[in-house]
Amino acid sequence: MYDVIVIGAGPAGAVTSKIVSSAGFRTLLLEKNEACRSPCAGYIGNTTELEPLDDAIIQSGIRKMRVYFPDLSFHDFSLNGFVVDRYLFDMELIRNSQSSGTEIRWSSPVSGIISGKVKFCNELACGKIIVGADGVFSRTASIMGLEKQRFAACAQYHLKGIQPLSHICEIFFNSEYAPGGYVWIYPTGKDSAKVGVGVTCPNPRMYLDNFIRCSDVSGRLFGTKTEFITGALPIGGLREKLFFGNILLVGDSAGMADPITGAGIHNAILAGKIAGKTIIDVLEGDDIEQLSRYETKIRRLLGRPLGRSLEKRKKMDSCSNNDLLHEQLPELWVTFKKYWEK
Numbered sequence: 001m002y003d004v005i006v007i008g009a010g011p012a013g014a015v016t017s018k019i020v021s022s023a024g025f026r027t028l029l030l031e032k033n034e035a036c037r038s039p040c041a042g043y044i045g046n047t048t049e050l051e052p053l054d055d056a057i058i059q060s061g062i063r064k065m066r067v068y069f070p071d072l073s074f075h076d077f078s079l080n081g082f083v084v085d086r087y088l089f090d091m092e093l094i095r096n097s098q099s100s101g102t103e104i105r106w107s108s109p110v111s112g113i114i115s116g117k118v119k120f121c122n123e124l125a126c127g128k129i130i131v132g133a134d135g136v137f138s139r140t141a142s143i144m145g146l147e148k149q150r151f152a153a154c155a156q157y158h159l160k161g162i163q164p165l166s167h168i169c170e171i172f173f174n175s176e177y178a179p180g181g182y183v184w185i186y187p188t189g190k191d192s193a194k195v196g197v198g199v200t201c202p203n204p205r206m207y208l209d210n211f212i213r214c215s216d217v218s219g220r221l222f223g224t225k226t227e228f229i230t231g232a233l234p235i236g237g238l239r240e241k242l243f244f245g246n247i248l249l250v251g252d253s254a255g256m257a258d259p260i261t262g263a264g265i266h267n268a269i270l271a272g273k274i275a276g277k278t279i280i281d282v283l284e285g286d287d288i289e290q291l292s293r294y295e296t297k298i299r300r301l302l303g304r305p306l307g308r309s310l311e312k313r314k315k316m317d318s319c320s321n322n323d324l325l326h327e328q329l330p331e332l333w334v335t336f337k338k339y340w341e342k
């Protein structure tokens with residue numbers, strides 16, 4: 001019998017399990033893949049509280065975000081953060097959790113929760129508390145009978161042999177190249193960058209290839225493609241319910257990524273910490289009812305910012321052409337003052 005079973009070894013699951021196992025509770029972490037594999041561009045702001053990271057994990061420091069309107073006029077915004085190698089970053093979080101005592105089982109996709117027992121491979125494991133940290137297409141949420149979340153589809157190349165702007169994250173808005181979303185270029189070194197797109201329609205790779213081949217910045221993007229990934233992130237906002245008896249949802253599984261920017265690492269880590277601390281209190285007090293405090297705390301912290309972003313998402317959806325997008329962008333994107341006015 002475990003005290004806690006965590007499903008999913010992304011940042012939300014790694015942080016939740018680390019906190020709970022550090023307090024001496026028996027914790028099992030189940031991950032469907034054989035290692036961490038969350039697709040990501042890897043931008044993290046300096047406000048995210050992390051233990052010191054190994055140099056190898058950080059690909060570039062970031063000091064500015066440059067946001068391009070469809071006509072390529074742009075707006076600069078000071079930013080303090082960094083781009084990480086997402087595989088190394090996640091594996092580091094998992095190592096921290098393991099060294100605090102978490103037992104981890106790779107290649108262990110959870111397929112069901114039957115009479116309180118978690119089913120994976122051909123095994124059943126029993127936990128007093130179960131944490132669904134299994135991402136945007138959360139199996140845990142669907143077992144709880146929740147609907148699929150709305151998501152943005154993403155594709156990304158790692159390009160080598162190009163000259164990205166140093167220490168600058170570039171964001172391009174254009175309804176032809178990125179309907180409903182944007183293209184990003186995040187530097188990973190002097191001559192390499194992650195170039196990706198998130199869109200609210202199918203086939204993100206086609207949009208990304210088009211941008212790289214045909215846009216007015218394509219001359220800067222002739223490079224060698226060393227990696228290609230696809231993925232999805234939730235854009236439907238925070239789920240209406242985050243706990244079900246002894247089961248919690250944390251991170252993307254709970255809709256904690258920002259519906260406009262798509263950023264989700266910060267909130268996944270924040271929510272993992274809140275989940276972990278709440279679980280410790282519940283286990284020490286032996287009062288499962290108190291798990292509801294997790295949802296109260298999360299709504300207090302994330303309810304407003306995610307709610308505001310969801311409103312912006314609805315407006316962004318109606319920007320069906322570049323003229324509308326150009327006009328409305330200052331209201332829709334976080335680096336503009338106007339975003340914060342309404």
Ligand SMILES: Cc1cc2nc3c(=O)[nH]c(=O)nc-3n(C[C@H](O)[C@H](O)[C@H](O)COP(=O)(O)OP(=O)(O)OC[C@H]3O[C@@H](n4cnc5c(N)ncnc54)[C@H](O)[C@@H]3O)c2cc1C
Binds near residue numbers: 037135154231252253
């Ligand atoms: C292309 C792309 C670029 C992004 N760029 C950024 C960025 O630059 N900055 C940022 O902040 N955010 C970014 N995001 C969002 C960010 O990646 C997520 O918000 C973040 O990873 C959420 O963490 P999580 O732990 O909740 O979920 P995830 O990281 O998705 O982890 C979920 C884990 O659960 C596992 N899992 C799923 N189902 C099961 C199952 N049935 N059984 C066991 N395990 C299971 C998965 O394999 C995965 O390891 C990006 C997303 C995408 C797709």
